[in-house]
Amino acid sequence: MYLGENIKSALKNVLSNKMRTFLTMLGIIIGIASVITITSIGNGSQKEIEDRFDDLGVGRMTVSMRSNSPRNMYTSDALTLDDYELLKNVRGIKYISPTYQANYYSVKLLDPKETNTAQITGVGADYYDIMAPDLLYGEYINQENIDNKSKTVVITDTTAQKVFGYCDESVIGQQISVKSWKGSQKFTVEGIVENPNADTELQYENEYPESIVMPISTAQRLFGQKTLTNITLVAEAPDDTDALSERIVAMLDNFHNTSEKYTCESTTEQLEAMNEVTGTVTLLISGVAAISLIVGGIGVMNIMMVTVTERTREIGIRKSIGAKNSDIMFQFVVEAIILTFMGGLFGIVFGWLAGLVAGAILGMESVVSVKSIIIAVAISSAIGIIFGVYPAEKAARLDPIEALRYE
Amino acid sequence: MYRQGVLEVEALAGVDLWVKPGEFVSIMGSSGSGKSTMMNILGCLDKPTSGSYILDGIDISKTPDSMLSTIRNKKIGFIFQSFNLLPKLNAFENVELPMIYAGLAKSERRKRALEALERVGLSDRIKHKPNEMSGGQRQRVAIARALVNEPAVILADEPTGNLDSKSTFEIIDIFRRLNDEGATIVMVTHEPDVASCTKRIVTFKDGRKINDEAVMGGNI
Numbered sequence: 001m002y003l004g005e006n007i008k009s010a011l012k013n014v015l016s017n018k019m020r021t022f023l024t025m026l027g028i029i030i031g032i033a034s035v036i037t038i039t040s041i042g043n044g045s046q047k048e049i050e051d052r053f054d055d056l057g058v059g060r061m062t063v064s065m066r067s068n069s070p071r072n073m074y075t076s077d078a079l080t081l082d083d084y085e086l087l088k089n090v091r092g093i094k095y096i097s098p099t100y101q102a103n104y105y106s107v108k109l110l111d112p113k114e115t116n117t118a119q120i121t122g123v124g125a126d127y128y129d130i131m132a133p134d135l136l137y138g139e140y141i142n143q144e145n146i147d148n149k150s151k152t153v154v155i156t157d158t159t160a161q162k163v164f165g166y167c168d169e170s171v172i173g174q175q176i177s178v179k180s181w182k183g184s185q186k187f188t189v190e191g192i193v194e195n196p197n198a199d200t201e202l203q204y205e206n207e208y209p210e211s212i213v214m215p216i217s218t219a220q221r222l223f224g225q226k227t228l229t230n231i232t233l234v235a236e237a238p239d240d241t242d243a244l245s246e247r248i249v250a251m252l253d254n255f256h257n258t259s260e261k262y263t264c265e266s267t268t269e270q271l272e273a274m275n276e277v278t279g280t281v282t283l284l285i286s287g288v289a290a291i292s293l294i295v296g297g298i299g300v301m302n303i304m305m306v307t308v309t310e311r312t313r314e315i316g317i318r319k320s321i322g323a324k325n326s327d328i329m330f331q332f333v334v335e336a337i338i339l340t341f342m343g344g345l346f347g348i349v350f351g352w353l354a355g356l357v358a359g360a361i362l363g364m365e366s367v368v369s370v371k372s373i374i375i376a377v378a379i380s381s382a383i384g385i386i387f388g389v390y391p392a393e394k395a396a397r398l399d400p401i402e403a404l405r406y407e
Numbered sequence: 408m409y410r411q412g413v414l415e416v417e418a419l420a421g422v423d424l425w426v427k428p429g430e431f432v433s434i435m436g437s438s439g440s441g442k443s444t445m446m447n448i449l450g451c452l453d454k455p456t457s458g459s460y461i462l463d464g465i466d467i468s469k470t471p472d473s474m475l476s477t478i479r480n481k482k483i484g485f486i487f488q489s490f491n492l493l494p495k496l497n498a499f500e501n502v503e504l505p506m507i508y509a510g511l512a513k514s515e516r517r518k519r520a521l522e523a524l525e526r527v528g529l530s531d532r533i534k535h536k537p538n539e540m541s542g543g544q545r546q547r548v549a550i551a552r553a554l555v556n557e558p559a560v561i562l563a564d565e566p567t568g569n570l571d572s573k574s575t576f577e578i579i580d581i582f583r584r585l586n587d588e589g590a591t592i593v594m595v596t597h598e599p600d601v602a603s604c605t606k607r608i609v610t611f612k613d614g615r616k617i618n619d620e621a622v623m624g625g626n627i
Contacts, residue, residue, distance in 0.1 A: 005507050012495060317491045320452065321552065322480020322508040325473070400452050404491070 003334075010335040013307075014342075021339065024303045027296025028343030028383065029350060032376045034289035036351025039372045041358055042282030044365035049274050059094075059238025060130060061266045063087070063248055064230040077256050078227040081216070084124070086255055087231060092244045096233040097124035100219045102180065104209040110177040110184055113163050117209035118178065122219020130234050138172040138191035145190070146215040153178075153187040154213040156195035162210065167192060178212065182223060187214065241266040293379065296343065297387040304336050304391035315395050316403025329389075329396035336388025337381055344380025348373055419444060420614040426560070426593060431586040433602040434595045436611035442595050443564075445611065449593060450483055450562050451475045463559040480508050484553025488565035490545040492537040498524060498548045499533040505556050523551035527581055543574030550581055554590065561585070563594040567601055579604045 014021050065079055084098040100122035109115045128140040136157055145152050153176060160167040163176060175186045195211070220226060235241045245264040252262040308315070315328055323331075352368045359366030419441045426432055436442045447453035448460055451467055452475075460467045463482055470478065485491075492501045502520040511519070524533055527547040537545050546566060553561050563582070567575040579601060586592055586606075594605060602608050603622055610618035 002507065002510075016495060313491075314493055317493060318504070318508075319476065320450070320479060320485045320491070321505040322476055322556075324476040324508070327476075327508060401447055404452075404487070 006331055006334045007338065010331065010338045013335060014338055020303065021342075024300055024339055025296075025343035025346065027299040028293065028340050028380055029296075029347045031289065031293035031296045032344050032347025032380055033351035033354060034292060035286050035379075036348055036368060036372060036376055037354040037358060037366075038285045038289055039282055040352065040355030040366040040368045041362070041364060042278055042286075043367040043369055043372070044355075044359055046275055046278050047367055048365055049278065050271065059235045059241060059266065061233050061235060061241055061245060061248075061264055062230050062270075063233065063252070063262060063264045066261055066263050077258055077261055079231060079252075079262075080226055080228060083252060083255065084228065084231055086251065087233070087248060090244075090248060090251065092236050092247075094234045094236045095126035095129045096231065097127040097130055098216050098228045098231050099123055099127070100216055100223070100225060100227070101229045102219070102223050107178065107180045107209075109159075109163055109210055109212075110179045113165070115159075115162060115210050119209040119211050120178065120180075120219055120222070121211070121213050122216040122222075123213055124216050127213070127232070130232050133193035133196070136167075136192045136194055137169050138189070140191050140193075141213060141215050146217050149217040149221055150215060151185065151187045151218060152190040152214065154191040154193060155189055156193055156198075156211050158195040158198050159210040159212070160189075160192055176212075178222070180223065185222065235266075241268075290379075293383060297340070297383040300336055300339055300384065301387035301391060303339075304332060304388055305394070307335070308332065308391050308395040311395075312398060312403045312406040315398050316400050316406065319398070319400035320404060325396040328398075329392045332392035332395050333385060333388045336392065337384030340380045340384035340387075341377070344377050347380070348376050351376075419611075419616075422611075422614075422616045424609065424616065424619075426591065428559075428591050429586070429589055431582065431592045431606045432594070432609060433605040433607070434593065434609050434611060435597060435599075435602050437597070439613075440611040441614040442611045444614075446562060446564050446593075446595055449560070450485060451479050476508075480505060481556055482559040484556065484558040484561040486546070486549050486553050486561065486563035486566045488568040490537065490542070490549050490569075492545055492548055492552075494537050497534050497536050498529060498540070498551075501537070501548055502551045502555055505552060509556055519555055520551075523555040524548075526554070526585075527551045541574070542570050543577050546570060546574070546578050547581065550578070550585075554585065560591045560593060563592065565595055565597070567596065567598065575601065 063079070063083075065077060079098075081098055084096070087093070088096055102120045104117045104119040107118045107120055109118050123141055125141065125143040125146060128135075133140075138154075140154055141152065144150075155163070155171075155176070157167045160171050164171050164174065171189055171192060174189050176189055177184050177186050193213075197208070200208075214222075216228075235244050237244075245266065248264045249260070249262050253259055256262075318328060318331075348368075355366035355368060358364075422441075422445070424445075434442050434445060444453070448455055448467075449462075451462070454460075454472075454475075455468055458468070462478070465478065465482075467475070467478065479485075493504070496504070499520055502523055503516050506516040506519060521530070521533070524530055527550050529544060529547050529551065532540060532544060532548075535544075537548070540548070549566075550561075553563075566582075567578055570578065575598075582592055582594070583604065592605075594601075596602050605622060607621050608618070609616060
């Protein structure tokens with residue numbers, strides 16, 4: 001029997017009892033919709049991370065000590081400026097800068113206006129070239145500042161707006177007060193850069209710390225530390241960072257007489273690692289949602305069993321006029337597939353809408369990929385086959401004489 | 408019928424029945440006489456446990472079950488007491504169905520379905536669903552469906568059992584006309600009036616053939 005005829009007659013049967021069809025499909029709709037919603041949010045957050053990393057640039061690498069416990073930070077193996085000096089002359093490095101970041105929960109700006117927290121980053125002269133921020137006014141931290149341990153800072157436009165109430169040329173040269181557990185000190189604003197995350201930070205106004213950049217020497221003295229948080233660098237060949245990374249790690253291990261104590265990760269690796277985490281989480285939740293698909297499939301099977309019983313006589317008639325067992329089997333499998341396929345389509349639409357709503361509520365982007373649509377359609381059709389075969393086989397095996405006698 | 412075919416049955420209890428192409432036979436008998444079993448075997452819905460049944464030169468008793476549906480499709484046209492049309496399909500679609508299973512092309516199906524409906528005088532009812540038609544009309548749709556694949560034999564099981572006398576007369580008239588045009592028809596009935604309109608009456612009792620005679624004016 002032709003596929004077209006089969007689909008036509010299956011559609012006719014499925015549509016002749018709309019309420020039952022809808023209720024049967026509901027399980028599949030809910031299952032597919034939840035999987036689509038979850039993956040769309042997952043895809044969205046993955047995309048967000050990727051965009052973030054795009055801002056960070058390619059070929060950037062971060063050298064840090066492998067530390068499983070915070071205690072390690074204070075061992076003699078912690079990175080210091082000596083390590084920076086050591087790495088400075090390594091081949092294949094375009095820019096390199098030491099960084100020291102203080103725990104921002106205990107730091108805030110006091111004057112002229114108080115803020116909740118501040119992230120102090122002590123940097124080297126190359127930091128500007130590494131991060132490539134948009135300098136709006138004034139100048140960035142330079143080697144002279146570092147040598148003199150000068151009390152100069154670079155702030156962002158959003159911080160200027162918050163602390164001074166305005167952001168223009170006249171902020172340059174003004175004083176800003178930083179309060180930490182080491183007391184409070186005054187610094188001179190030397191430059192203002194654009195905050196690349198201004199949009200996100202405005203959304204969560206008080207959750208992001210103010211970002212303050214100062215010379216590494218000044219930062220280390222301010223907090224009384226000799227260690228570095230990490231060393232940031234840009235490779236000359238951004239596509240081939242593996243060899244450089246290995247060389248750097250080997251040098252540091254050799255220098256400290258340790259083994260695999262240090263890591264040198266490129267931004268792409270970090271991106272992959274983060275994507276892997278979001279991917280796993282998405283997969284896990286989708287898996288849970290997929291269980292509802294099985295429940296939906298059982299619902300379809302149940303209704304197909306009822307349908308077969310109800311239509312016993314029809315099956316008898318069809319057999320008496322020459323339908324083969326395979327024709328009957330095919331007919332009912334097609335019907336089951338149409339049920340689940342249509343359920344899948346509705347599920348995609350509902351899931352897409354739910355993803356938009358959930359994305360709006362969570363402040364995340366929701367992205368329905370072609371891949372997830374194809375997978376959803378394939379899965380729902382597969383459910384139709386898996387759960388449709390048994391009732392269809394039951395129908396195909398009916399004895400025509402018995403079936404014709406059925407009232 | 409233009410085929411060189413013969414029906415032979417040796418079943419039930421030593422029943423020996425030959426039906427030649429172009430015959431119009433009625434089978435009579437009370438319930439339990441074995442006529443239903445006979446029809447099931449003739450219709451290839453059932454196989455005799457022993458003995459043989461040869462339809463149009465094919466030994467059905469030796470044919471594998473998987474082939475029987477094709478034989479039913481091509482060689483047999485069924486007509487039932489309760490019409491057995493598919494309620495969701497209209498007259499045209501009901502008549503078209505056996506040809507779909509036969510794998511005919513759409514244009515050919517359309518041509519033959521319209522032709523068959525015309526032969527039973529239902530050209531103006533092709534879009535009607537079974538529940539929009541009278542019993543007589545439904546049975547005529549069933550007849551059109553039975554003859555559309557040009558079967559070797561038309562098997563009618565109490566075709567007038569659910570009909571009033573006017574419709575009964577119409578149906579018998581159509582059978583006679585089809586028979587005149589060459590169709591082989593075997594009909595089960597318990598109405599002597601109906602049986603007397605055929606050319607030969609075979610009577611069953613307790614699983615045995617007790618009588619087999621030509622109707623006056625008929626020819627064997």
